[in-house]
Amino acid sequence: MSEGPAARLQQLFDGHRLTPTQRRIAHCMVRRAADVPFLSSVELAELAGVSQPSVTRFAVALGFDGYPALRRHLREVAPVEARAAEEAGAAYNEYQQAVEAEIENLRHLAGVLADPRPVERAGRLLAGSRPLPVLGLRAAAAQAYGFAYFAAKVHPDVRLLDEGGTMLADRIDAAARAGASALLCFALPRYPREVLDALEHARGAGLTVVTVADSAFAPVAKASDLLLPAAVGTGLAFDTACAPMLLGRVLLEAMCDGLPDAQARLEEFDTRAAARGLFVE
Structure with a gap:
């Protein structure tokens, strides 16, 4: 079973000692996993309720040169089917999109339960x-x-x-x-x-x-x-x-x-x- 975007983000954060502010950013990214590769640092900062420099420091703490490098990495690791689904999402109305998002959450849970x-x-x-x-x-x-x-x-x-x-x-x-x-x-x-x-x-x-x-x-x-x-x-x-x-x-x-x-x-x-x-x- 291929991993969902939330699972890949969890793995990216594993092993890093994050500050409370950085944990807040990580939490926001997991919740918006499908959107994160397409968000600017300013947009992510607004969603997480932190400053834009905090997002930059967070990316550096993960080992990247800055947030653009982190975003490029997320886009590169996103599988083709995930990007296709993102594009296809525009064809769904908001209710269908909510259902599709829940289906993805259940897929992620199935992946987590691979280790019982x-x-x-x-x-x-x-x-x-x-x-x-x-x-x-x-x-x-x-x-x-x-x-x-x-x-x-x-x-x-x-x-x-x-x-x-x-x-x-x-x-x-x-x-x-x-x-x-x-x-x-x-x-x-x-x-x-x-x-x-x-x-x-x-x-x-x-x-x-x-x-x-x-x-x-x-x-x-x-x-x-x-x-x-x-x-x-x-x-x-x-x-x-x-x-x-x-x-x-x-x-x-x-x-x-x-x-x-x-x-x-x-x-x-x-x-x-x-x-x-x-x-x-």
Whole structure:
């Protein structure tokens, strides 16, 4: 499977110690991977919310003479089919373009999952945590709820944390006192400050933080022990999150592999649901 533009950018940044400003530029480039080879340094600076000289220093930090050299490199490594798709994109309306962008995000996720070890490690961590707190605020609340809904069918104690406020730290502390060893977080743009605070608090309480975010350069990366990236779409007024949702389901599968009684719990639920007439067949 050929790598998508986001995957190639991730590889370009690997091994470099980036400043917070440079990480912000890298994060912006990953989110706009298909557009970056065609952006000027001024346009990229505006998108990332930094100064134009910061973009130049970022390119030099990656080993290039300047931003033009970085852009030439990105254009050279872009495969022919990617450039053709970019040109063909003009034939799509804005709704179709959003769908095509999500398809590319899913292709990128498939490429990331070619190495299953991070997800398998995350599955073991989640399966072994009793209870298992699942955090997601604002834009990520739906992702956290969906994971927690299905996880509760196989995991004995799942605790959904989808509301912020002063009680959030208390609920994390309660989970840690009850024996939790890990916390799963879904973090999507725009990132609430209290999510970062909550993750730092969770680590301070001894929990291993597993985070699903839209990029390895997301602000929550520094407060996560294991970050699993899944890009969001940015072509519409509000971001689309098909890849993070699918990654959540993949994590559920990996967690089930670490729960020896998962299948028995599912069968027990199905039996109870049939007895109650819970679903219309």
